[in-house]
Amino acid sequence: MPSPHENHTTAPAPSPQNIYDDPRFFEGYRTLRENDTGLNGALEIPAMRRLLPDLRGKAVLDLGCGFGDFARYARAQGAEQVIALDVSANMIDAARALTDDPAITYRHASIEDCTTAPAAFDLTVSSLALHYIADYPAVVQRVFDSLKPGGTFVFSVEHPVQTAHPVGWVRDADGNRLHWPLDHYQQQGARSTSWFVDGMIKYHRTMETYVNTLLDRGFQLRHLAEPCPPAEVLQARPDLEDTVRRPPMLILVATKPAKRK
Template sequence: MKENKYDDPVFFAKYARMDRSRFGLKAAGEWRTLEPMLPDFTGRDVLDLGCGYGWHCAYAAEHGARSVFGLDLSEKMLAVAQKEHAAPPIEYCRMAMEDADFADGSFDVALSSLAFHYVADFGALVRKTAHWLRPGGDFVFSCEHPVFTAEGSQDWYRDENGKILHFPVDNYYMEGERQAVFLGERVTKYHRTLTGYVGALLSNGFMLTGLAEPQPPQEMIDAIPGMADELRRPMMLILAAKKQ
């Protein structure tokens, strides 16, 4: 069984209190960048890898998807998805994305939101996704930015008064496991370089169609204390690709 931090009661309770958990896509700082990078869902079969609460599954269904298959390892996350984001074209399944096995050409679109930094072997998952997608299929995902994952701790360096000095970037080219702190809890994540992400796509028959480093929208910067500091370093990366 892969690490399943989201079923830890303490961690999940903290995650459930986040704005993006309570208010959905519009409360996610990256959403305004991600939404226009999404493909047309009309009449298409969609796979959501690490679907969490099912926000993106619901979005695909609302925008005309023929079928949506959301998989996630967390029983607690899927319980919320089933309760709050159930719809006729959506099917949810509890499964580690690394263990998924679908027939070749099962889907037209593969999505993933902030899940791939929990995957140890990203290249293997991209190879499988390439097989699952039909020719011309779209693959769009967000993940934590390599600058954000490189050093591991994912916290600012501060002076003796708690003022932010800078964000640490170290061991950038040393891909692999990192012990991070997220919501005050220790979580295992995996760092890879930008070359690692893009190279895995290109070497598995994908053509890169989009790349973005999303910034929080101005209204979040104005309304949320400390949000302006998110402009000091990239936290997320979004990539869009098409199977050739």
């Protein structure tokens, strides 16, 4: 997730992007995940898991698998097979080192270039990866084609409130957070930001674009979530109070229509 002090400009970006193989970025990100100091473990992962269908006997595709956490979780929940891919060789190497399961296949490949057999999967999941992708509609179409009728697509992205104008919190003279500014919302496209390293490219899209692209490609929208920590989590993690003031992420659940009998 973004730091409170991100800076941005509108900028072009190469595609696919592979910032995770930058040594400084990778070490910073790995430390964040290992220590669970980010929002993934506290907010995104629990919210995503609550929205998953029954995984028993399912074939699963994980786009942007990182360290393979979801792939291993899916198998623990009874998934029959998991194909997990990531553009980062560092991530794939780490995921393979952490996994001892022949039913999980890790592929070093970008989301943009991923090819799968048609109607091969019951579930496709992508965790905080699609805001790095320039051509979101093309990815949605490929996911639709790769799902079996009745299959489910569950993904999270940084919330459009975050990506629109990611300058971070406006603070008073004492450093207290006053507000998170929203600007340039309808100006969709690339944003150059800083998180561990300078020059990371994320793509801002409106809520309308995220949802209507799914509908235009034939999906049925099942759920839209803007996760917020419950009171007991806030009590244990007061640093998460910021997530109540502005939504850090968006989760969408869509299904491919089942064949009519």
